[in-house]
Amino acid sequence: MQDITGLIHHPYLPPDGFEAPQPGVFKASTVFFPHVAAMRAREWKDKTAYTYGLHGTPTTYLLEERLCALEGGQQCLLVPSGLAAIALVSLSLLKTGDEVLIPDNAYGPNKSLAAAELKQWGISHRTYNPMDAADLAAKLSPSTKLVWLEVPGSVTLEFPHLPALVVACREKGVTTALDNTWGAGLAFKPFEFGVDLTIHALTKYPSGGGDVLMGSVVTVNEALHLRLKLTHMRLGLGVGANDVEAVLRALPSIALRYAAQDQACRSLATWLTTQPEVAQVLHPALPGSPGHEHWKVVCQDDMAAGLLSIVFKPAFSTAQVDAFCDALKLFRIGYSWGGPISLVVPYEIASMRTPGMTTGVLPGAVVRLAIGLEDVRDLQADLAQALHALRA
Numbered sequence: 235m236q237d238i239t240g241l242i243h244h245p246y247l248p249p250d251g252f253e254a255p256q257p258g259v260f261k262a263s264t265v266f267f268p269h270v271a272a273m274r275a276r277e278w279k280d281k282t283a284y285t286y287g288l289h290g291t292p293t294t295y296l297l298e299e300r301l302c303a304l305e306g307g308q309q310c311l312l313v314p315s316g317l318a319a320i321a322l323v324s325l326s327l328l329k330t331g332d333e334v335l336i337p338d339n340a341y342g343p344n345k346s347l348a349a350a351e352l353k354q355w356g357i358s359h360r361t362y363n364p365m366d367a368a369d370l371a372a373k374l375s376p377s378t379k380l381v382w383l384e385v386p387g388s389v390t391l392e393f394p395h396l397p398a399l400v401v402a403c404r405e406k407g408v409t410t411a412l413d414n415t416w417g418a419g420l421a422f423k424p425f426e427f428g429v430d431l432t433i434h435a436l437t438k439y440p441s442g443g444g445d446v447l448m449g450s451v452v453t454v455n456e457a458l459h460l461r462l463k464l465t466h467m468r469l470g471l472g473v474g475a476n477d478v479e480a481v482l483r484a485l486p487s488i489a490l491r492y493a494a495q496d497q498a499c500r501s502l503a504t505w506l507t508t509q510p511e512v513a514q515v516l517h518p519a520l521p522g523s524p525g526h527e528h529w530k531v532v533c534q535d536d537m538a539a540g541l542l543s544i545v546f547k548p549a550f551s552t553a554q555v556d557a558f559c560d561a562l563k564l565f566r567i568g569y570s571w572g573g574p575i576s577l578v579v580p581y582e583i584a585s586m587r588t589p590g591m592t593t594g595v596l597p598g599a600v601v602r603l604a605i606g607l608e609d610v611r612d613l614q615a616d617l618a619q620a621l622h623a624l625r626a
């Protein structure tokens with residue numbers, strides 16, 4: 235055998251008995267079969283064997299299992315982003331003539347996907363008021379095949395009565411999909427509330443670093459999982475082993491990071507309620523924040539993600555509130571959350587919501603804060619100096 239061939243067909247095998255805190259990282263498109271009969275016989279749909287990198291490696295299977303443990307599910311699919319997880323669910327479960335219901339305060343791109351892409355396939359969508367289970371119940375029709383749930387709503391953080399929404403759907407036999415990114419499998423166990431599946435932007439807490447994009451779809455029903463898995467396979471969705479490794483590296487500290495950001499965020503939320511420029515602080519653990527009483531029912535361990543939004547008094551113009559964001563030094567201007575650096579984004583809520591679908595959010599410019607892992611005293615001082623600049 236020539237040297238170069240020996241380099242490629244080397245006889246080394248990693249030892250079976252090697253154990254360490256972090257698992258090995260397996261990367262593959264090609265997976266070898268011992269003979270043709272094995273290739274023909276191998277089943278890609280369950281985890282009894284490997285067939286091709288896109289259908290799973292020991293590294294992706296490991297993350298899938300850990301995410302099932304985190305969310306209390308049975309089966310998991312990994313996709314390249316949280317939004318891809320939403321798209322996979324809608325594309326798998328809906329066909330021409332079907333309707334999907336989406337909360338009015340859903341993660342914005344979920345609504346755009348329905349309005350721009352699903353529409354082209356003859357799939358209609360309507361939004362419902364997540365704070366009104368009767369509104370959802372009234373909109374369920376024989377063509378409703380999927381209802382999205384989000385707990386709490388995006389940016390404005392209204393906490394819906396999750397049990398009532400799920401019951402309304404179950405009574406009509408409609409599949410429920412929960413965007414569980416905020417709860418992260420920690421604040422509450424989604425499947426205990428009877429949802430059919432969850433999606434999770436692993437980009438946020440599971441990654442924890444602001445450096446990975448990934449999503450998951452977790453189920454508790456093998457038939458539903460298989461339906462999603464077939465679409466997942468046909469769409470060619472896969473994730474990179476290095477990204478999976480990064481999430482596996484960060485998962486052991488997720489509960490600590492979640493708790494730390496929760497604590498810092500609540501302390502800032504409480505302090506912000508005392509500031510004269512602030513009309514309302516949106517954070518489900520605050521009495522007076524929309525759906526606070528529902529949060530107490532769902533999150534019985536008193537947990538919340540490190541997100542809050544400030545509604546400024548209507549006297550403050552968009553330009554002034556933009557200047558407040560620009561004046562912040564530790565809070566960086568940027569999307570996403572769950573990482574070490576605190577982030578700020580201003581939003582024009584009126585343009586994001588259906589007129590008349592009120593949820594208890596007061597009028598005024600909204601700024602969302604995502605709390606990182608900095609010392610909370612420094613974060614409060616940063617907010618104080620930016621508010622001071624607003625006053626001047």
Ligand SMILES: *Cc1c(COP(=O)(O)O)cnc(C)c1O
Pocket residue numbers: 314315316317318341388413415416435436437438447448449570
């Ligand atoms: C960030 C986010 C997503 C999308 O995740 P990406 O990985 O950024 O695509 C979906 N839903 C919620 C609630 C999110 O916060």
